[in-house]
Amino acid sequence: MTSMSITAGSQRATQFTESVIREMTRLAQQYESVNLSQGFPDFAAPDALKTAACEAIVGDVNQYAVTWGAKPFREAIAREFTKRYGVVVDADTQVTVCCGSTEAMMSTMLATVDPGDEVVVFEPFYENYGPDAILSGAVPRYVTLHEPDWTFDPDALASVFNARTRAVIINSPNNPTGKVFGKGELETIAALCRRWDVLAITDEIYEHILYDGAEHVPMATIEGMADRTVTINSLSKTYSVTGWRVGWAIASPELTGVVRKVHDFLTVGAAAPLQEAGVEALALPDDYYTELAAAYQRRRDMLLGLLEPRGFVCYRPRGAYYIMTDIGGFGFDDDVEFSRYLVSDVGVAVVPGSSFYHDLRLGRTKVRFTFCKRDETLHEAGRRLQGVASRATAR
Numbered sequence: 385m386t387s388m389s390i391t392a393g394s395q396r397a398t399q400f401t402e403s404v405i406r407e408m409t410r411l412a413q414q415y416e417s418v419n420l421s422q423g424f425p426d427f428a429a430p431d432a433l434k435t436a437a438c439e440a441i442v443g444d445v446n447q448y449a450v451t452w453g454a455k456p457f458r459e460a461i462a463r464e465f466t467k468r469y470g471v472v473v474d475a476d477t478q479v480t481v482c483c484g485s486t487e488a489m490m491s492t493m494l495a496t497v498d499p500g501d502e503v504v505v506f507e508p509f510y511e512n513y514g515p516d517a518i519l520s521g522a523v524p525r526y527v528t529l530h531e532p533d534w535t536f537d538p539d540a541l542a543s544v545f546n547a548r549t550r551a552v553i554i555n556s557p558n559n560p561t562g563k564v565f566g567k568g569e570l571e572t573i574a575a576l577c578r579r580w581d582v583l584a585i586t587d588e589i590y591e592h593i594l595y596d597g598a599e600h601v602p603m604a605t606i607e608g609m610a611d612r613t614v615t616i617n618s619l620s621k622t623y624s625v626t627g628w629r630v631g632w633a634i635a636s637p638e639l640t641g642v643v644r645k646v647h648d649f650l651t652v653g654a655a656a657p658l659q660e661a662g663v664e665a666l667a668l669p670d671d672y673y674t675e676l677a678a679a680y681q682r683r684r685d686m687l688l689g690l691l692e693p694r695g696f697v698c699y700r701p702r703g704a705y706y707i708m709t710d711i712g713g714f715g716f717d718d719d720v721e722f723s724r725y726l727v728s729d730v731g732v733a734v735v736p737g738s739s740f741y742h743d744l745r746l747g748r749t750k751v752r753f754t755f756c757k758r759d760e761t762l763h764e765a766g767r768r769l770q771g772v773a774s775r776a777t778a779r
């Protein structure tokens with residue numbers, strides 16, 4: 385089918401809608417609501433990073449860095465991954481610095497997937513993966529994570545792998561569910577990857593945000609997976625700098641070669657002074673990460689304590705900084721209607737659950753809250769949520 389008019393947009397661009405999450409942020413501003421929809425902190429970034437970024441700009445690190453990333457930053461990324469997880473990474477041939485993990489994912493998909501190839505995606509999913517698949521021409525095959533523990537049925541997973549499968553996308557710790565994939569689950573996925581010669585593309589941007597003793601296991605540490613995994617990460621969440629747009633992909637030298645080519649022509653490179661500051665970030669002591677996780681666990685518990693007494697059924701996250709809730713008890717027709725009511729009448733913005741599912745029905749009684757916010761913000765949300773009512777009395 386050809387476009388009806390020159391202004392209609394390409395077939396690719398018209399296959400997906402604008403981001404629901406970013407739309408909720410706009411509605412939050414319109415209604416002056418407390419924004420617990422989009423996952424960006426409303427508290428300060430670490431001073432050490434801000435100082436390092438300012439010094440880099442004043443020191444005139446203001447021109448293009450090497451397209452695949454400044455060497456000291458790539459070395460820091462490789463060093464930390466090896467130190468933490470015992471997988472040897474060569475900074476010169478295996479690391480590509482991108483404009484956030486968003487671009488790392490898009491460059492990886494464009495570099496590795498051909499139109500018509502199938503890509504396995506777990507749902508509920510981080511909403512970018514659908515458009516990522518469409519833009520790269522892939523056919524997404526969805527596998528459901530089932531609440532309350534967000535487990536998958538190994539047979540259902542096995543049934544979507546076939547000769548056309550090119551990649552599986554895994555996000556652990558997971559947005560929106562807070563699931564942390566266990567080693568056994570990763571081994572199940574890995575066995576299918578090896579059997580069908582499939583790539584694992586893993587989004588690990590919440591690797592340090594873990595609760596209740598949960599442990600992050602990178603797919604690249606699973607036997608036989610280092611060469612068939614692209615590990616994606618960024619500064620955004622770990623260092624509370626989502627606006628910096630600095631991320632990276634770690635992969636085998638062969639895969640890195642193709643990812644770098646796409647990345648170069650897509651964006652040329654990530655901000656050079658912020659890569660300098662990234663070297664500082666990755667050199668922070670272990671205490672930084674322990675305190676980060678502890679602070680988020682406290683916020684998680686605070687939000688759980690505000691939501692559960694109000695009638696939200698909460699799925700307790702083990703990682704990342706979101707709480708998926710079931711809102712079936714409020715009697716609204718669906719998640720979108722309930723989210724609009726919350727943002728306009730109650731004054732709290734959330735994300736409708738259906739935006740995380742390709743099978744919209746699975747999200748119809750769910751909404752997602754984020755808790756990467758100051759105590760005051762969470763308390764204010766709690767105060768407003770005292771006004772939440774069931775459908776019978778809300779309108």
Ligand SMILES: Cc1ncc(COP(=O)(O)O)c(C=O)c1O
Pocket residue numbers: 423483484485486487510555559587589617618619620626629630631
């Ligand atoms: C799972 C996941 N991946 C990627 C991103 C975007 O990361 P970045 O800022 O590095 O592009 C987000 C942001 O919310 C996310 O939740």
